[in-house]
Amino acid sequence: MVAETIFYGGSGAYDFQYLEFAAQKYRHDAAWIWSHVGVGVSKMGEIARELKTLHERKFNNFIGSKLAGFRELCKLGLEVFCFDGGDLQKFGDAVEPFLNAFSLAPGEVNAHLEFPGQYNELQSKPIIRLEGGQYFLPIAFIISEAIYETPFYWMNVDEAYAETALLNRGRFAENVTAELMMRVFGPQNVYRDVEVREKKGHVVTDIDVLAIVGNKAIVCQVKSKRLTELARRGDQAKLLADFKSAIQDAYHQGLQCRKALLDKKNKLFINGQEIHLDESIDDAYLMCVTVDHCGRGKCTTCQFQATRSLAAWMRRCR
16 A cells, blocks of 8 residues: 555656756755766756757647648657757757766666566656657656756765765755745744753754744754655565654654753754844744655555654554
8 A cells, every 4th residue: 555655646846846956956966967977957957948848849839730640640749759969959068968867778778677666767767769869758757857866876876975975965955944944934033953952061952944933933854865665665664664764753853852942941052152032932843854755645545644653554554
């Protein structure tokens, strides 16, 4: 039941959101990506937008065409989803590395793909190479998702850079969370990397992103953990472990932060400087943030929403 829910679940974002966030996500990895791939993430986004627009233009022309028969219908329908290097010539030298990074040849991939939830190479390379210099892109949305997801795995293979890539991933998650909170509560009311200290200076806990309005606080605990392939395929032990790392641990840490904030003896610090509040906090709300879509949903059998404990959900399903 879990594997099916994850497999058929929504993507978690629109294509334009993936492209906007991708530029921010890999901002600090730009040098590595340029030297190893040959095209920057922002330029990848521009090309993806052009391919989507190209689909739309070809489809509009297709609608107005007079067709001689079924064979011509099939031919023109295929052309809607096809393009060649000439269609992207305005992007110059960026085209070839882009196509190398996001295209594959049919018959050479997915030899071991057997079950829903397994890694499908089409997810990271959604453009299919055809004969005669033609390329086939059946779903333009997937290219946006690939630009957001795939560069991290390229960097993860580089042992010398993997740790830096992981740090930048967590950095992005906190940055974008803080920026989104600032739009709602104002920059002056949002704080990052807050330490909660006891009277003697001992650090009780730390908060990734904290928003304070009057005597109310919102505690954001940010995780960059995502569901692994085994979890997506329904491995119960792995699913529980991934859920714990991505959500449950963040929630428990949030509870500790809430308790510490409500203790009026404690003080708040950022980089050693105390935050002086106009009012003491009398309530705090928790928000667990993940940098990736975790594919959570409702069980189609019992309609029980897994919010705080996946283990409770699975026990109830049994």
